[in-house]
Amino acid sequence: MAFVLSFLLRRLSQGLVIILLVGFVIFSLLRIIPGDPVRMMVGPMASEEQVEEIAAELGLRDPMVVQFGRYLFQLSQGDLGKSFIKNKSGASSAGGRESQGLDNKANVLDLIISTVPFSLQLAGLGIAFALLFSIPLGIAAGLRPSGIIAKIAFAISSIFVSLPNIWLAILLILVISTNLQWLPAIGYKGFSYTILPAIILAVELSAVIVRALSSSVTAIMQESYVQAGVVRGLSMGHMIRHHVLRNSSIPMLNLFGAQLGGLLLGSMFVVEYIFNYPGLGLLTINAVFQRDFPVIQGVAIITTAVLVLINIIVDLISAGIDRRLQY
């Protein structure tokens, strides 16, 4: 128990520093790159006077440190601010010269809360597909590293890791949705709209999981305790089920922590954009194009916090499985 408490205290304080650092980097970068968010809000024909008036009202012309301090104060009260672009109705709105500031704009937290379930559904299904495919293949390849299954697994994971997800997504939409008309693809009108994008995510994940699992199983199989167990009368099946797979799961768990991060921050965002899938990724990519600073900052802070938490949980579980990691 003492270990758990000191572990959590240490890792959570480290995590807080990471979140603040990431938050500051994103906050600063947004204000350095070209593209004035107020110009996006009020459109190209608005006068400079009007642009400056709204920018001052939003505090965008204050020194960056002042802006970040104000943001942290809001954040400490659970307030991620209001979107510059998204209305309360959920519609994107930009370019109106008579922009009424942020009166009718949506809270960033509400936008994130409304889109996260879609992303979780997509990520969950993607992981499920990936595990269904990768676990049997990875274990079989790991048990016989020079066998035909290992060669097939290596070839499949090489192909999967080389496929650009944008290209694969467009190809699958054309074949599965447009030509064969088996599954819907663009937008979201029900659960079936999650399947195709989840397959794209699964392809990317499977490539890594298959390789990691097969090499982990191979390494564990070469441990002396496996042979010792067999010599002492335990069947090889028993050794695999109860010892090899259990110990192979530790690197898998660590990998999973990192892969979930990849899912949230990488391919899932791209996949959601291509499929016009209304999750966190589509919200974020549109926010980047439209210079919706509060949304980008809010998503960055929350995803960083989630990643930090996932890694802490993964490390905690790993330590529970292999107690040597506690020392």
Added chain:
Amino acid sequence: MTTTRRSFLKKSAAITGVAASSSLLSPFIRTASAGQSSNSVVFASGEPLTGNWDPTSHTILGQINFEGYVFGRLTQTPMRAEDPSAIEFELATSYKLIDENTLEYTLRQGVTFHNGAPFTAADVKATMEYSSQPGKSAWYPGQVDVHVVSDYVVRLDTSAYGYPASAYILLASFLPIMSAADVADGDALSQVPNGTGPFKFVEQRGDESVLVAFDDYYAGRPMLDEFRFAYMGDANTRVLALLGGEADIIERLEPEQHDTLLTKEGVRVNRTVSTENKYLHFRCNKAPFDDPRVRMAACNAIDRSIITEVMGAAGHASSSYVSPVKLGGGDIANYPTYDPENCQRLLAEAGFPGGQGLPEIEYITSTGFYPKTKEYGEVIAALMAEQGFNVKLTVLETAAWLERIYQPESGEPAGHMVDVGWATGSPEPDLVLRPMWHSSQSLITGIKDDELDAALDKEQAEGDAAKRLDIIADEFMPLMAEKVPSLSLFTSVLIHGVRENLEGAYFYANGPIDLSKASYT
């Protein structure tokens, strides 16, 4: 053949298995007609709406398209190259120029707004006097007083503001008519779109605006029951949505996507020569393009035939400063052509032989907004480099590009050359000419030229339409081709992908689509 108990059980199990698997899959398998299950059209827009429904509050093309479904206008102009001046009557039934400063409209009776209020002269007066205030709609030529002669007759009076009332003849086809009650209550105007158009706004579902057929539309209820205006930012996603049945009309296609859709069954492609010309604007208030010889040398370095080749289906060759579907859009005799020899002569004359001594020229263009800008930008940079210009091509995504295109109120403008298009909703040429090249505005080039100003003021003051066109064609355009504050590269072509069995849609040259008579066959 005898049926044994064992074979019966086997067959039953097999049939049950097939039935069970198909019912399990049925939520995921969709029919081929998924996108056409109702009498509804989904339009995938490449641009979001502004969130403020007041038509005077923006110049955003996406919202102008949306307004086309909801609001009515006094007249409509089909804007085709065969007859750019053609006018069709909508909320007006006739017009008459009473004198130089007075234009009379007789209005259609029996028209109602979506909220049930009758359309009368009071609505025209409220709309025009509100919209023409300084700083309101960018499209009005100036302030106007509107006199209500009777419930269905109005007179537009420009005498107090010093320009001819005829300026409204073509503009009236573009200005959305609002309800007087909404204009009086500013909040209503911005919160709910209330027009006399064929479709009525009912709700906003995220990035989708839902409209339904307006039962009391003056020209008869549309055959389509529902119209949904959906924002889909990515061009590939829009194409896939059309092919997959999730959208019925898509816009802003790249030339390659046009070619791809031509080979697909179930969809067709509509090409419309637009009101938009694409310009290479020179910063005329900044060296070296403050010297007209250097501007002309740059124009002579550019072979526009290569650019139209790069544009493919999305470009239409033209040699004028306005589109051929607008008045005054005929080719200009002395329009600059590809002429390397003259380019070198002018560079030497300006003190830059072979381009020596010229500063680095920054050419600002965009990506993701117009088709192929980066690609033909590279062509222009290479052609100019061949003649000795040291061109640095800066390709910016929309937000950064928008920030840099206009002349700042103080200080130097960004870059030396900028790629920008200019689309307007009327055949009226002044909607392009004055904002671009009159000293009072000169939004991008920053040119201040007395001769150009004089020609523009002269044509605006001319009440006779034919004489006015002569002034534009014979005086203003040749001057422009001599002074070249900008080079018009080509006229844009609007490419729409449309479900094949959707018939009766009319595509306007500035983007809106009339679906009031459209239906699925």
